[in-house]
Amino acid sequence: MRSTLALMLVLLAAGCGGGDGSSDDVSEDTETGTSSGADYEVFASEFAFAPPFLVVEKAGTYTLSLRNDGTTLHNLTIKGLGNTPDVRPGETATTELTLKQGTYEYFCSIADHAEQGMDGTLNVLAP
8 A cells, every 4th residue: 555655656746847947937928018009007996096006117108098997987187187088987098198207196086086095196207
């Protein structure tokens, strides 16, 4: 019985090897970018944005999309820059923004959504 168990353990251990020794979990077929085609993508729901913060490496003109995954109307307003159109549930709106270096606050300007937690921060790191 012991020799059978030992043989099974040896066979099991031999079968667990394999591979080429690399620990690379990233497939060469991995795609990057956003599903909307915009430079940056934000998702709205009740009552939050995902992500709650964005980081842009350098100043410039970018496209930003807002996809409404919620059940009520939402928008994304960037203090001092403007806002996306109001977006119905299940829809996406895209807008173009010219960003300078600095920190911007964004929020949903509909009703009391911002007070309920629909806000975030956008950081532009370099000029």
